[in-house]
Amino acid sequence: xxxxxxxxxxxxxxxxxxxxxxxxxxxxxxxxxxxxxxxxxxxxxxxxxxxxxxxxxxxxxxxxxxxxxxxxxxxxxxxxxxxxxxxxxxxxxxxxxxxxxxxxxxxxxxxxxxxxxxxxxxxxxxxxxxxx
Numbered sequence: 461x462x463x464x465x466x467x468x469x470x471x472x473x474x475x476x477x478x479x480x481x482x483x484x485x486x487x488x489x490x491x492x493x494x495x496x497x498x499x500x501x502x503x504x505x506x507x508x509x510x511x512x513x514x515x516x517x518x519x520x521x522x523x524x525x526x527x528x529x530x531x532x533x534x535x536x537x538x539x540x541x542x543x544x545x546x547x548x549x550x551x552x553x554x555x556x557x558x559x560x561x562x563x564x565x566x567x568x569x570x571x572x573x574x575x576x577x578x579x580x581x582x583x584x585x586x587x588x589x590x591x592x
Contacts, residue, residue, distance in 0.1 A: 465499050469507055479505045519550075519562055520590050526560075528553035530591065534582060536573055544569040546581040550591070564589050 472481065481487055482498045491498055499507070523530055531551045538544045547566035554560050565585040571577045586592075 461496075464496055465507075468498055469504060472504060473508060479508075516589065519564055522554075522560070522562065523550055523552070523564075523589055523591050525555075526552035527555055528557075532564075532582060532586070534578055536569060536578075544573070546573075546578060548582055548585045550589075564591075 468482070471477065472479065479501045482504055483501050488498065498504075529552065533549050533551065535547045535549070536544065537547075545566050546569045548564050550562050550564050552560055565588060567581050567584060569577065569581065
């Protein structure tokens with residue numbers, strides 16, 4: 461069961477699902493057909509957020525040891541609830557010279573999407589990952 465719970469959490473994170481997806485009546489019916497009862501929303505939230513410090517440490521280590529230097533891209537979008545966000549992805553070559561891309565974070569954007577404000581979001585997220 462632990463493997464199934466981890467697979468569910470991995471899906472929630474990598475597919476940007478809301479924690480509440482595990483409470484959806486039809487999702488639960490589908491999983492019941494597979495003889496699996498999912499963890500509750502609060503457990504999903506607790507398990508995912510407790511692992512964030514480990515993820516941050518891993519991202520920080522990968523970026524600090526990138527032999528090629530780092531290039532960043534930003535992406536902005538507005539949710540269905542009309543909330544704006546900015547995401548930053550770091551791109552680099554690993555020790556085998558294979559291109560890597562890591563989402564280092566995203567932040568709510570409550571101001572205009574000007575270059576100055578995007579720079580502020582980028583700086584904040586790079587500092588969060590100890591990138592100088």
